[in-house]
Amino acid sequence: MTKPAPLPQPVFTDAALETARILFARQADFIMGAAQVDQLPPPDLPEVAFAGRSNVGKSSLINALTGRHGLARASTEPGRTRELNLFLLDEQIRLVDLPGYGFARASKGETKKFQNLGRAYLRGRPNLKRVYLLIDARHGLKSVDAEALDALDLAAVSYQIVLTKADKIKPAEAAREADRTLKAIAKRQAAFPRVAVTSSAKGGGMAELRAEIAMAAHKLDDDALKPGTPTPSAEESA
Numbered sequence: 497m498t499k500p501a502p503l504p505q506p507v508f509t510d511a512a513l514e515t516a517r518i519l520f521a522r523q524a525d526f527i528m529g530a531a532q533v534d535q536l537p538p539p540d541l542p543e544v545a546f547a548g549r550s551n552v553g554k555s556s557l558i559n560a561l562t563g564r565h566g567l568a569r570a571s572t573e574p575g576r577t578r579e580l581n582l583f584l585l586d587e588q589i590r591l592v593d594l595p596g597y598g599f600a601r602a603s604k605g606e607t608k609k610f611q612n613l614g615r616a617y618l619r620g621r622p623n624l625k626r627v628y629l630l631i632d633a634r635h636g637l638k639s640v641d642a643e644a645l646d647a648l649d650l651a652a653v654s655y656q657i658v659l660t661k662a663d664k665i666k667p668a669e670a671a672r673e674a675d676r677t678l679k680a681i682a683k684r685q686a687a688f689p690r691v692a693v694t695s696s697a698k699g700g701g702m703a704e705l706r707a708e709i710a711m712a713a714h715k716l717d718d719d720a721l722k723p724g725t726p727t728p729s730a731e732e733s734a
C-alpha cells in the first residue's frame with residue numbers, strides 16, 4: 497500500500513493568517529471591466545490576477561476569498577468573462593479576474609482576442625505582483641494550460657498554481673496532485689514553488705491563500721512565514 501502524500505504544510509504563522517483574514521474581511525468592490533488595457537486605472541496599487549480555463553473556478557475563488565458571494569458573478573455559463581474584471585480590496589489591493597481560456601464554444605478569433613488581452617495585461621502591468629493560475633484539482637495540468645504557463649514565463653511574472661474544487665476529490669488525492677504539479681513546474685522560471693489546494697465551496701485552503709496574496713502584495717513581511725520555511729527566490733525579486 498502506498499502512503500498517502502502529506503497535505504501541503506501550512507507555512508504562515510497564526511498572526512499572519514489573522515492579519516490576512518482581517519484584510520479580506522474589509523470592503524471589497526467591483527470597480528470595472530476592461531476590454532482593453534488602456535482602460536485600466538493607473539498602476540498605483542499592487543495587483544494580483546487570477547487566470548485559468550473557463551469554468552475552473554476563478555470567480556468563485558474571488559468570492560470565497562472575500563467572503564462575498566455575488567462579488568465576481570460566478571457564471572455558470574463558461575466563457576462569459578471576456579474582460580479584465582477588477583475588484584478593489586480595502587483600497588489597498590486590486591484583484592483581477594482574467595479572461596478564461598480553453599473555452600470550446602468560442603470561435604478561434606474570439607479566443608485569440610481574449611488571450612491577447614490577457615497577454616497584454618501580463619506584459620505591461622508594472623504593479624502586477626503575482627498571478628494565480630487556477631487548475632482543477634481533479635484534472636491537473638493539461639496541454640491547454642501549458643500555453644498559459646509559457647506566456648507567464650515569457651512575461652516573467654511571478655505566478656503560483658492554485659488547485660481548485662478540492663472538495664470533489666479525497667484530500668490525499670488532492671495532495672498527490674499538488675505534488676505532481678509542483679514537480680511539473682519545477683523547471684519553470686517564474687513559477688512560485690508552492691502549490692495551493694483550495695475549495696471555494698467548502699473554504700478549504702482559503703486562509704493560507706489570503707496570506708499568500710497579502711504577502712505577494714507586500715502587506716505581510718517575511719516573518720509571516722513559520723520559522724524554517726524556505727523563502728522562495730521569486731519572493732525576493734518580486
Ligand SMILES: Nc1nc2c(ncn2[C@@H]2O[C@H](COP(=O)(O)OP(=O)(O)O)[C@@H](O)[C@H]2O)c(=O)[nH]1
Nearest residue numbers: 550551552553554555556570571661695696697
Ligand atoms: N464543488 C465545487 N464547485 C466549484 C468550486 N469552485 C467553483 N465551482 C463551480 O464551478 C463552476 C465554474 O465556476 P466559476 O467560478 O464561474 O469559474 P470561472 O469560469 O473560472 O470564473 C460553477 O458552477 C461553480 O459553482 C469549488 O471549490 N467546489
Ligand SMILES: [Mg+2]
Nearest residue numbers: 554555571577
Ligand atoms: Mg468567471
